[in-house]
Amino acid sequence: MKESTLLVFDVNETLLDLTYLDDFFLDTFGDTQVMRQWFAEQILYSQTLTLSGRYVPFGELAVAVLKMVATIRSTALTSAQITQFQEEMAALPAHPDAQPALEKLRTAGFEMVTFTNSSAKAGKKVLAQSGLAQFFSQQFSVELSGCFKPAAAAYGSVSQALDRPPAALRMIATHAWDIIGAMACGWKGALLTRAGNAPLLLGEQPDICGPDLQAIAEQIIAADRRG
Amino acid sequence: MKESTLLVFDVNETLLDLTYLDDFFLDTFGDTQVMRQWFAEQILYSQTLTLSGRYVPFGELAVAVLKMVATIRSTALTSAQITQFQEEMAALPAHPDAQPALEKLRTAGFEMVTFTNSSAKAGKKVLAQSGLAQFFSQQFSVELSGCFKPAAAAYGSVSQALDRPPAALRMIATHAWDIIGAMACGWKGALLTRAGNAPLLLGEQPDICGPDLQAIAEQIIAADRRG
Numbered sequence: 076m077k078e079s080t081l082l083v084f085d086v087n088e089t090l091l092d093l094t095y096l097d098d099f100f101l102d103t104f105g106d107t108q109v110m111r112q113w114f115a116e117q118i119l120y121s122q123t124l125t126l127s128g129r130y131v132p133f134g135e136l137a138v139a140v141l142k143m144v145a146t147i148r149s150t151a152l153t154s155a156q157i158t159q160f161q162e163e164m165a166a167l168p169a170h171p172d173a174q175p176a177l178e179k180l181r182t183a184g185f186e187m188v189t190f191t192n193s194s195a196k197a198g199k200k201v202l203a204q205s206g207l208a209q210f211f212s213q214q215f216s217v218e219l220s221g222c223f224k225p226a227a228a229a230y231g232s233v234s235q236a237l238d239r240p241p242a243a244l245r246m247i248a249t250h251a252w253d254i255i256g257a258m259a260c261g262w263k264g265a266l267l268t269r270a271g272n273a274p275l276l277l278g279e280q281p282d283i284c285g286p287d288l289q290a291i292a293e294q295i296i297a298a299d300r301r302g
Numbered sequence: 303m304k305e306s307t308l309l310v311f312d313v314n315e316t317l318l319d320l321t322y323l324d325d326f327f328l329d330t331f332g333d334t335q336v337m338r339q340w341f342a343e344q345i346l347y348s349q350t351l352t353l354s355g356r357y358v359p360f361g362e363l364a365v366a367v368l369k370m371v372a373t374i375r376s377t378a379l380t381s382a383q384i385t386q387f388q389e390e391m392a393a394l395p396a397h398p399d400a401q402p403a404l405e406k407l408r409t410a411g412f413e414m415v416t417f418t419n420s421s422a423k424a425g426k427k428v429l430a431q432s433g434l435a436q437f438f439s440q441q442f443s444v445e446l447s448g449c450f451k452p453a454a455a456a457y458g459s460v461s462q463a464l465d466r467p468p469a470a471l472r473m474i475a476t477h478a479w480d481i482i483g484a485m486a487c488g489w490k491g492a493l494l495t496r497a498g499n500a501p502l503l504l505g506e507q508p509d510i511c512g513p514d515l516q517a518i519a520e521q522i523i524a525a526d527r528r529g
Contacts, residue, residue, distance in 0.1 A: 123482055
């Protein structure tokens with residue numbers, strides 16, 4: 076009996092709802108679209124810090140990038156606003172499709188873990204309060220490798236800890252950059268195209284792609300269940 | 303007599319005006335702000351390709367990212383629009399402050415080169431039509447290393463080709479990620495805070511920072527001229 080593929084879930088936006096921050100960005104900048112600008116810059120600069128060997132925890136970077144975006148938008152930020160932002164980042168709720176999809180995958184016998192760009196402590200805290208932690212046997216953070224996804228060393232630290240070959244792992248994420256990085260390491264990928272996201276149609280594409288986690292779960296059960 | 307610091311200029315947005323593309327984004331998406339979303343995603347994915355060992359030329363990535371943004375915005379792109387975008391990318395005009403600042407630095411005796419994320423061919427073509435190529439003794443592209451800025455290997459390929467130690471080079475750019483990468487390699491940095499850009503106040507900061515190239519040029523002459 077062959078083991079099923081081990082499922083590795085990204086957390087921020089894949090399982091938890093980033094649009095929970097929209098009201099903060101609307102109140103602060105007068106435009107919810109600024110949330111997307113902040114998040115794109117956050118990922119851009121996380122990669123910059125990796126390429127430059129300048130890793131700092133994701134939450135620390137998030138505040139520095141928020142201040143940078145505020146400067147660009149000529150908006151003054153109060154310390155109360157920064158505290159509010161940090162509190163909301165620590166309280167992202169689960170997407171409504173997450174729990175039923177994870178239940179379906181658990182029932183189908185899959186082992187599931189998470190792998191987040193957040194620090195180990197912040198990642199565990201936010202997943203616990205979302206109610207989703209129960210589905211995962213382990214929770215991994217990029218803190219283990221000291222570099223953010225999509226660096227090869229980050230995925231390598233997880234496959235090593237799990238003691239599984241890359242081809243026995245599948246990364247599930249709503250960001251094409253995460254899937255590109257995992258697939259470059261030999262993992263399988265599943266791209267979730269939530270609103271605000273789309274595939275980058277360049278190079279190798281994941282064999283699984285869908286607009287919500289339930290659609291993704293059905294495709295994973297068809298493709299990856301063994302035994 | 304000690305040599306002056308050798309000045310390495312970024313090209314896109316630092317010397318050439320990206321807001322030339324605003325009308326294209328307004329016509330295509332009904333919002334000039336989408337230019338900033340496209341550019342942030344372009345840099346984000348250039349870094350992803352570097353971290354994943356999946357380099358493709360910047361111009362090819364630019365079109366793939368434009369299509370990704372169009373999907374996110376539920377906008378259909380015609381092939382005529384893609385051609386127009388490519389033609390405008392190849393025709394970015396010089397920022398008005400570039401020529402006088404470069405003349406001032408040339409008069410002060412500085413050797414100047416460019417270093418762009420664009421391919422060698424596209425980079426040379428756009429700089430030639432802008433009228434600024436005359437100021438530079440050499441033009442470098444990330445094609446030389448096969449990875450985009452801010453990867454250490456990209457800056458390393460330039461300092462090696464110039465046969466100068468890192469501390470004798472200064473990167474001048476309007477993007478904090480470019481300055482972070484160069485400084486992590488031991489170069490000096492000068493951050494140009496054009497509209498739409500700001501410093502990331504995290505870690506080591508460049509000793510030179512200014513809102514336009516003339517202000518930057520004056521600070522460089524005061525700090526870096528020798529002999």
